[in-house]
Amino acid sequence: MANGIDPSASMAALFGARVRRLRKAAGLTQAELGVLAHVVSTRITQIERASGAKPTLELARALDAALGAEDLLVELWPYVYREAFPDWSRRFMEYSERAVAIREYAAHVVPGLLQTEDYARAVLRVGRTLGGQEQLEERVSLRLGRQERLTTHDRPELWVVLDEAVLRRPIGGQVVMREQLARLLATAPESHITVQVLPFDQGEHDVMGGSLTLLTMPDGSEIAYTEGAHYGQLIEDPDEVRRFALTYDRLRAAALPPLMSLDMIRSVMEDNHRGAKVxxxxxxxxxxxxxxxxxxxxxxxxxxxxxxxxxxxx
CATH class of the missing domain: 1.20.5 (Single alpha-helices involved in coiled-coils or other helix-helix interfaces)
Incomplete structure (x- = not known):
């Protein structure tokens, strides 16, 4: 136990314990490490005691370099960062990273795995928990980092159903939205990605109030996750998950076929381009x-x- 702090209490405590151990091994005081990491010594004290604000990714990198930690602190940082989210949100992110198949219905915005950088920044900028520009850029970086899994050898199958409202809402402005729609069109050659659009004329359905994600895990089990503007719910009970899976299959059946969906995305993109000249x-x-x-x-x-x-x- 370092300095009275139990490293097993939280990821922030583990991070702080590692910083303290590395600092002492390097023969540095907190003030000296602060100078090397370009922060005040009290910030180092907060990190080692797991108090105050959690370290930013930039600070984790600076500490890593100053202490010669060989990316240990940078690798720990995402787990510290996730502690800022509710338990159900952290667990969903962990499940998502291991899922072999992801099926998602998006009611309001393009799913994070398919967002462009500017679109992601526009979406994340309106978060109620956002603490400033630095935190915004960290969240954008993490979101883009998660997209890299779609390019690995063990990439998951991704099937996305977009409500038509997702295409029509110009998040970030016309230019950003046009680039985002082009990103969706670019998925056409990707055999592991399928995009469908649920048009307005399909009327009401069971998930109008939010979004739905179904994850298939390596052992074949499934997990459901529903999300609204300021809440989320992780569903692991098999019977409930089956009901959500049936709901998703109905949405997928009501949506336009993939090729027609791409045509609709292209049409909206062209309309937006013309709309820029209004x-x-x-x-x-x-x-x-x-x-x-x-x-x-x-x-x-x-x-x-x-x-x-x-x-x-x-």
């Missing part, structure tokens, strides 16, 4: 005023009688 609000206001003035002149020419003008094209 006149601004001030320009539309000016055009409307001109039309009203022209209408008034037509009425005057008619001797005060209302002269029906040609209806302006929308």
């Amino acid at each position: 006149p601004s609000r001030s320009e539309r206001r000016r055009l409307a005023q001109e039309q009203l003035q022209q209408s008034g002149r037509r009425q005057l020419r008619g001797g005060g009688r209302r002269v029906p003008g040609r209806r302006p094209r929308p």
Whole structure:
């Protein structure tokens, strides 16, 4: 037990114990290590005691370099970071990293595994738990890092059903959204990735309030995870998971086939591109005023009688 802190109490405590042991082995004081890592000595004290704010990824890298830890602290950091999330969220992330198949219905945003960097940054920027720009960049980096698993030899099968609303909501603006839609189209040649779109005209369904993910583990067991704006629920009971799996199969059956889905994504992307050329609000206001003035002149020419003008094209 280092300095009265039990390393088994939490990942933050284990991280702090490792920093303290490495610092002492290097013959450094907390103040000296702080200078090398570009932080005040009290920050080193907080880390070693697992108190205060959790270390950032940048600080973990600086400590690793200063102590010659050969990436030990950097490798520990993601587990420390996850402790900022509720237990069910951490467990879901752990299951996801081992899953051999991932089936996901997304109601509001593109799933993290398929997000572009700018889209991810726009999504994560609105998080209620966000502590600042540095934390935002760390979360973006972690999200992009998890995407690397889709390129490994043991990559999971990924099947995604997107609500049409996901395509229509211009998260991050038109340019960011266009790049994100292009990223979805780029999955077409990937045999292990399937994307479908659930169009609006399919009406109501069982998962309208949030998103649903089903994970298939290496032993064949399945886990379900439902998520709303500010909550999540991990479901491991086999009977409940089967019910969610049936719900997902219904969504998949109601969605457009993969090729038609890609056509719809392409169509929305092209519409967004054209939409970028739509006149601004001030320009539309000016055009409307001109039309009203022209209408008034037509009425005057008619001797005060209302002269029906040609209806302006929308």
